[in-house]
Amino acid sequence: MSNYHIKHLEEYFQVYRKSVTNPELFWEEIAEERFLWRKKWDRVLSWDFEKPDIRWYEGAKLNITENCIDRHLLPIGDKTALIWEPNDPSEAAQYLSYRELARRVNKMANILKKLGIRKGDRVCIYLPMIPELAIAVLACARIGAIHSVVFAGFSSVALATRIQDSSCKMLITSDGSYRGNKTIDLKGIADEALKSCPSIENVLLVKRIGSEVQLQSGRDHWLTEFWEEAAEECTPELMEAEDPLFILYTSGSTGKPKGMVHTTAGYMVYTAYTFRNVFQYKDEDIHWCTADIGWITGHSYIVYGPLLNGATTVMFEGVPNYPDFGRFWEIVDKHRVTQFYTAPTAIRSLAKESLDYVNKYSLSSLKILGTVGEPINEEAWHWYNDNIGKGRCPIVDTWWQTETGGILISPIPWSTPNIPTYATLPLPGVQPALLDDEGHELKGNNVQGKLCLKYPWPGIARTIWGDHQRFKDTYFSTFKNMYFTGDGALRNDVGYYRITGRVDDVIIVSGHNLGTAPIEDAINEHPAVAESAIVGFPHDIKGNALYGFVTLKESGESRDHNNLKKEINQTIAEKIGSIAKLDKILFASGLPKTRSGKIMRRILRKIATGDYADLGDISTLLNPEVVEEIIEKSKEV
Ligand code: WTA
Numbered sequence: 001m002s003n004y005h006i007k008h009l010e011e012y013f014q015v016y017r018k019s020v021t022n023p024e025l026f027w028e029e030i031a032e033e034r035f036l037w038r039k040k041w042d043r044v045l046s047w048d049f050e051k052p053d054i055r056w057y058e059g060a061k062l063n064i065t066e067n068c069i070d071r072h073l074l075p076i077g078d079k080t081a082l083i084w085e086p087n088d089p090s091e092a093a094q095y096l097s098y099r100e101l102a103r104r105v106n107k108m109a110n111i112l113k114k115l116g117i118r119k120g121d122r123v124c125i126y127l128p129m130i131p132e133l134a135i136a137v138l139a140c141a142r143i144g145a146i147h148s149v150v151f152a153g154f155s156s157v158a159l160a161t162r163i164q165d166s167s168c169k170m171l172i173t174s175d176g177s178y179r180g181n182k183t184i185d186l187k188g189i190a191d192e193a194l195k196s197c198p199s200i201e202n203v204l205l206v207k208r209i210g211s212e213v214q215l216q217s218g219r220d221h222w223l224t225e226f227w228e229e230a231a232e233e234c235t236p237e238l239m240e241a242e243d244p245l246f247i248l249y250t251s252g253s254t255g256k257p258k259g260m261v262h263t264t265a266g267y268m269v270y271t272a273y274t275f276r277n278v279f280q281y282k283d284e285d286i287h288w289c290t291a292d293i294g295w296i297t298g299h300s301y302i303v304y305g306p307l308l309n310g311a312t313t314v315m316f317e318g319v320p321n322y323p324d325f326g327r328f329w330e331i332v333d334k335h336r337v338t339q340f341y342t343a344p345t346a347i348r349s350l351a352k353e354s355l356d357y358v359n360k361y362s363l364s365s366l367k368i369l370g371t372v373g374e375p376i377n378e379e380a381w382h383w384y385n386d387n388i389g390k391g392r393c394p395i396v397d398t399w400w401q402t403e404t405g406g407i408l409i410s411p412i413p414w415s416t417p418n419i420p421t422y423a424t425l426p427l428p429g430v431q432p433a434l435l436d437d438e439g440h441e442l443k444g445n446n447v448q449g450k451l452c453l454k455y456p457w458p459g460i461a462r463t464i465w466g467d468h469q470r471f472k473d474t475y476f477s478t479f480k481n482m483y484f485t486g487d488g489a490l491r492n493d494v495g496y497y498r499i500t501g502r503v504d505d506v507i508i509v510s511g512h513n514l515g516t517a518p519i520e521d522a523i524n525e526h527p528a529v530a531e532s533a534i535v536g537f538p539h540d541i542k543g544n545a546l547y548g549f550v551t552l553k554e555s556g557e558s559r560d561h562n563n564l565k566k567e568i569n570q571t572i573a574e575k576i577g578s579i580a581k582l583d584k585i586l587f588a589s590g591l592p593k594t595r596s597g598k599i600m601r602r603i604l605r606k607i608a609t610g611d612y613a614d615l616g617d618i619s620t621l622l623n624p625e626v627v628e629e630i631i632e633k634s635k636e637v
Contacts, residue, residue, distance in 0.1 A: 005276055009412075010397050012412055034272065040060055052476045061241070062268070068138060069101055070102065072310045104135045106172055116170075120244075123171075126173040128177030128317060129293065133293050139294065144243065148259070155622060176211050180318060242266075245262050250401075267458070269458045285312065287330070288339065290343070314335055325357040339368045343596075367393060375421065408453070409499075418537075429454060430457055433452045434452070441454075448500070450478075453483040501517040509579060519582075522572045522575035525571060528552055532548055532550045547608040548568070594621065615627065
């Protein structure tokens with residue numbers, strides 16, 4: 001039996017048992033099975049959740065890019081590593097073989113060195129979803145520089161904060177980017193940010209849209225200036241297992257963004273292993289994760305996980321609704337995608353549209369569907385299953401976080417029987433615990449509590465850049481000897497986990513704990529509803545009452561809104577109980593969302609309490625304009 005690739009449920013249970021009875025042996029065998037180590041580890045794991053201090057494969061030496069690229073050159077050098085699909089479908093897609101990827105990564109790595117970048121330096125990458133983004137990430141890893149990718153939809157303020165926090169020495173960006181029918185002046189945004197970023201010595205510019213840009217002499221350089229003469233060989237820097245690989249910022253519930261630090265060996269082993277199993281990867285597969293590389297999902301399941309397995313990975317520059325709502329399905333058809341991995345918010349937005357957009361294309365290549373980023377509601381799950389998977393593709397509802405590096409809880413296709421809205425079972429090596437508010441672990445099944453992990457896995461973040469105390473306070477201080485995820489979950493009668501949402505979204509109404517996710521699920525089942533978000537607001541008798549922010553499908557817009565409100569509450573009463581009925585309902589044209597598609601409940605909570613003064617920074621929202629609309633309407637509700 002190979003630990004590395006689980007093929008049926010019984011095998012899962014065997015492997016899982018082994019992984020928790022002897023985790024070190026388990027992860028040692030995994031690490032020995034596939035990777036290129038320049039020196040083996042002295043010790044598999046040492047850890048202390050109090051400090052916290054977590055080390056995997058200490059003493060080992062390696063370079064992750066040798067594992068992502070060089071290792072594949074001999075056996076599969078001509079295989080396509082990367083398929084790049086442009087924003088505009090009339091532009092040609094690009095296909096980069098492993099050999100070509102090696103050539104470009106090495107050239108880029110040599111250019112970074114020429115511009116003074118050395119092991120341990122931080123390089124900020126602010127690029128659209130073009131091949132150079134993946135190449136820049138790998139080039140940093142090649143020379144031991146720490147990449148910090150900032151999503152190219154972030155504002156100049158957000159970019160500057162991130163550059164400053166980790167004192168990046170270089171910025172890699174482009175003249176601009178395409179997103180649907182918009183072009184974005186990335187260089188202009190970067191220039192604005194760099195006014196307050198003295199640590200940046202050089203800016204490397206990729207040409208994408210061909211706009212006129214102002215170059216600051218001595219600081220700004222076109223990549224093409226160096227490209228031709230850059231050597232195609234670049235000796236990989238020998239890295240220690242625990243050398244940082246990258247920093248990725250994630251927003252906390254308070255304060256400035258947290259620069260999560262991931263290190264080399266553990267992250268490598270974990271993303272490779274989870275990719276292999278959750279997506280049941282086979283050599284001929286074409287894997288498409290629709291995330292942006294600016295998020296952890298893109299880091300782990302567009303770049304590192306697939307390449308570590310010698311897979312073909314698709315990178316898409318555009319958006320799901322350009323030139324029309326069929327774009328995702330067109331791409332699946334065009335590239336014969338086998339694994340399709342996206343977010344529930346994307347599914348819901350496409351499910352609102354006519355099925356003609358789906359049915360125009362052949363989705364017969366698909367084998368596995370995935371979701372990530374938020375709880376998937378039942379209606380969206382069924383739409384995905386019925387119309388995209390045609391009832392024949394397992395859906396992996398993968399739960400994880402920026403902090404966890406890779407997927408922690410997920411079905412294994414064809415092994416784990418699915419139940420919609422359940423992330424199901426922990427992957428091997430993952431030891432979840434549910435805790436009550438007093439910190440007692442809830443044993444057995446049919447329990448609900450705060451989701452923690454009681455044992456480290458190789459992909460766990462090691463610290464917050466420059467603020468280890470905050471790392472400790474945020475994740476390791478709520479409960480003793482536990483990593484606290486900030487999420488709530490329940491474990492049902494067969495031991496399956498269902499993520500109920502952030503615990504800060506739990507609302508206590510008349511003494512009853514109500515999770516927002518199941519109520520939202522219920523509302524979303526109403527045929528006129530597109531999307532909803534529930535928050536609590538203070539209520540004299542109940543303690544808290546519920547406020548629902550709802551967007552309607554076109555069919556709902558034309559209906560009498562008072563009747564709709566009654567029907568929505570009726571639906572909730574039916575699905576959950578009268579206790580969960582909403583006291584207030586506001587219909588809006590959209591809900592405020594982060595760039596990664598998460599609903600900003602924090603803003604809705606403030607509006608629900610009539611506190612319009614301090615909504616915080618809304619400039620990084622995907623759709624700041626809806627906030628104004630919601631404020632106005634809330635005055636009438
Ligand atoms: C939520 C994304 C329910 C959760 C990889 C987590 C999910 C946060 C799921 C992390 C899922 C992610 N079901 N909730 N399958 N996946 N989440 O850091 O609240 O962007 O804590 O990482 O998203 O978001 P992040």
